[in-house]
Amino acid sequence: MNTGALCGSSYLNEAFQNLLLERLEGEEYLEQGGLTMRGIVDAKVVEFENSIKRSIDVVDGNQKEAIGITYLKPNKEKKFQKNRLNLDQ
DSSP: OOOOOOHHHHHHHHHHHHHHHHHTTTTTTGTTTTOOOOOOOOHHHHHHIIIIIIHTTTTTTTOOEEEEOOTTOBTTTTTTEEEEEEEEO
């Protein structure tokens, strides 16, 4: 048995991580109280792995998710609400 192999689930986590890094680019104001962008994203990837990913219905193409991010400012273009990053499926 090969342990530590990358599987589909790992690729989803990596894609989610890259999506968050891309969407949060330029939002340096989030780095407060010792938080770093990488730390914020890493925490959200853990949340994605343990909760969000398991609740997504891949058949329902209209499903939306909101990722809670402290200090996030509203931005209509980026689909940000106060403290929430909105994702379409």
